[in-house]
Each structure stands twice: as structure tokens, then as C-alpha cells.
Amino acid sequence: MPLRPPLTVWPLDGIPEITAGTDLVDVIARAGGSELAGGDILVVTSKIVSKAEDRFVVADDREDAITAETVRVVASRTFPNGATTRIVENRLGVVSAAAGVDASNTPEGTVLLLPVDPDASARAIAAGLRERLGIEVGVIVSDTLGRAWREGQTDHAIGAGGVHVFEDLRGATDAEGRPLVVTMPCVADELAAATDLVKGKAARLPVAVVRGRADLVGPLDLPGARSIVRPLERDMFRLxxxxxxxxxxxxxxxxxxxxxxxxxxxxx
CATH class of the missing domain: 1.20.5 (Single alpha-helices involved in coiled-coils or other helix-helix interfaces)
Structure with a gap:
């Protein structure tokens, strides 16, 4: 089997503070237009998508906003200091702490909700960049989530446009010739996590580029990140x-x- 080309990941510098109504296609094209090439995949932090889409809501109590965004409570724990952590399914089908409601770096008395439809947002950015730059790129919208059974957090894909979110290897064989029965890496999550290594959490670098997986870039009507969410009836750990x-x-x-x-x- 031939070796894959090297994977290169870098952040786009020059992304300004994003406010409601900011044209993300224009901002990203200006920051990385000359650097980008066909087959590149851009990973955009959901926070700037939410800001551009004016997903701010007035909320004196973040807990009320979390409740409003919650479809199903998966687990809840109250700690000795009185703090409560809720793991919930939000309206996007994503299971996470606090339903993705963000109170950091927002105006006093407000919180920031996730995009209404991250897949649609990713497709719109991908379509805009393809038209603006004349090259075929893919876009992933990422958010930071915890993981069951493991400490810490990592970025995951919550939106995708023009990108294969899975690499389906079922039916192929491994290096020893044995059939692969269930192997289906979620490459969208892997790419989101890889870019978090260069974006950082406090560096104000909300967009990163992955080069070397042009094989994952495709039509804009590919299934989005919503297809990653496991249906409840197949979830062995729904509570x-x-x-x-x-x-x-x-x-x-x-x-x-x-x-x-x-x-x-x-x-x-």
C-alpha cells in the first residue's frame, strides 16, 4: 500500500474579532486566500460561526439557557460545593456538558448558543469559498466536547460541508489480509481534534487548515456531521x-x- 502524503495543519492568522453579521467567507478568504489550495479542509471554531449568526441570547442565569437548549438529560451530578454538571442532548443531537451554551467572552448578561444548523453553516462557508477562490475546499465546524470514560476534552465536528465525515473501510482487508468488518473512522472528528493542536484555546486563532486529505473533499451535498450522531435506539449508554x-x-x-x-x- 502506498504511503499517504504528509498531513500539514496550520492556523490562519489575521482573523479579526467576529461580530453579528460578519461575513465569514470574506474574512477567511482574506486571511488565507493565497495560502489555500484545492483539496484543503478548513476547520472553523463554532464560536465564531455563532457570533456571526448572532446567536447571543439574554440570560441572567446560564442554567436557564442550558435548560432551554436541552432535549434530554443524560446524567446530572451535584458536587459538595453545590455546583451541578449536566450532561445533556441538545437540539442538534449532540451529547455534551451544558448543551453547548457558552458564557465565556460574551457581553455581560448574555450567553452564546451553538449555530442553529452547523451543517448548513459549513456548507454555506464551503460554497462561498469555492466560488470566491475558484478551488474546491471542505469545511468543518468544530466544538469542544468531553468524552465518555476519558478525562479531558477534545474538538469534535458538529458541522460539515463538502467533506466525507467517515472513511468507510468495511469490506476492505487489513495488512494481514483479514476482512475489516466494523472499521469506519470518523475522520471529521479526527481532523477537528488535529486542528485544535494549532488553534489553541486562548490564541484567538479560530480557523485552521488541513492539507493532505484531498480525498475527503467532495460535493456539498455529502452527509453532514449530524450523521455522526448515533441514534438513541442504537446507543448502549444513553443514560x-x-x-x-x-x-x-x-x-x-x-x-x-x-x-x-x-x-x-x-x-x-
């Missing part, structure tokens, strides 16, 4: 341990009450 125990205990109690009621009605 936290305490929540699953409480749900099972409540179901057992209800079953026992029904059994007693049936026995009482049946008589001796």
Missing part, C-alpha cells in the same frame, strides 16, 4: 449510571405494584 439505576428501580417498583394489584383483584 448515566445513576440515572439508569433510578429508571430501572422505578420500573421495578411499578411492576411490583401492578403485580400486587392484579393478585388482589384476582382474589384467593
Amino acid at each position: 448515566g449510571a445513576d440515572e439508569a439505576y433510578a429508571e430501572g428501580f422505578a420500573a421495578g417498583e411499578a411492576s411490583a405494584r401492578d403485580a400486587v394489584a392484579d393478585a388482589f383483584q384476582s382474589g384467593p
Whole structure:
């Protein structure tokens, strides 16, 4: 098997502070136009997409905003200091802490919500850059999430436009000739995490470029990052341990009450 070309990842310098209504296509094209080439993939931090789309909401209490964005509570823990962490599914289907509601670097009394449709945002940026620069590029919108079973956080793809989000290797063979049955790397998440190494969290470098995986760039109508979200019916860990125990205990109690009621009605 031939070696893959080297993977090059770098941040775009010169991205200004983003405000509501900022034209991200124009900003990115000005910052990286001469550097970009066909097959490049740009990873854009969701925060600047949200700012450009004016996703600020007035919220004296961030917890109220989290509740409004929550579709399903997966797990909740209250700590000795009184602080509560909620792991929830938000309206985008993403399971994360605090539903993606961001209160950092926002005007006093406001919070920033995730984009309404990150896939649509990514497609719009990709389409704009393709038209502006005359080259075929892909775009990923990323956000920082925790991971089950592991400490720390890493960036994941929550939006994608013109990029294959999976590399489906099922049906191929490994180096020893054995068939690959379930191997399907989520390359969109891998690319998002790789660019976080050069963007950093406090360097004000919200856009990075990946070069070397032009094979992943394709039509704008490719499935977006929403296709990464595992359907609930296939999720083996849809609840936290305490929540699953409480749900099972409540179901057992209800079953026992029904059994007693049936026995009482049946008589001796």
C-alpha cells in the first residue's frame, strides 16, 4: 500500500474579532486566500460561526439557557460545593456538558448558543469559498466536547460541508489480509481534534487548515456531521449510571405494584 502524503495543519492568522453579521467567507478568504489550495479542509471554531449568526441570547442565569437548549438529560451530578454538571442532548443531537451554551467572552448578561444548523453553516462557508477562490475546499465546524470514560476534552465536528465525515473501510482487508468488518473512522472528528493542536484555546486563532486529505473533499451535498450522531435506539449508554439505576428501580417498583394489584383483584 502506498504511503499517504504528509498531513500539514496550520492556523490562519489575521482573523479579526467576529461580530453579528460578519461575513465569514470574506474574512477567511482574506486571511488565507493565497495560502489555500484545492483539496484543503478548513476547520472553523463554532464560536465564531455563532457570533456571526448572532446567536447571543439574554440570560441572567446560564442554567436557564442550558435548560432551554436541552432535549434530554443524560446524567446530572451535584458536587459538595453545590455546583451541578449536566450532561445533556441538545437540539442538534449532540451529547455534551451544558448543551453547548457558552458564557465565556460574551457581553455581560448574555450567553452564546451553538449555530442553529452547523451543517448548513459549513456548507454555506464551503460554497462561498469555492466560488470566491475558484478551488474546491471542505469545511468543518468544530466544538469542544468531553468524552465518555476519558478525562479531558477534545474538538469534535458538529458541522460539515463538502467533506466525507467517515472513511468507510468495511469490506476492505487489513495488512494481514483479514476482512475489516466494523472499521469506519470518523475522520471529521479526527481532523477537528488535529486542528485544535494549532488553534489553541486562548490564541484567538479560530480557523485552521488541513492539507493532505484531498480525498475527503467532495460535493456539498455529502452527509453532514449530524450523521455522526448515533441514534438513541442504537446507543448502549444513553443514560448515566445513576440515572439508569433510578429508571430501572422505578420500573421495578411499578411492576411490583401492578403485580400486587392484579393478585388482589384476582382474589384467593
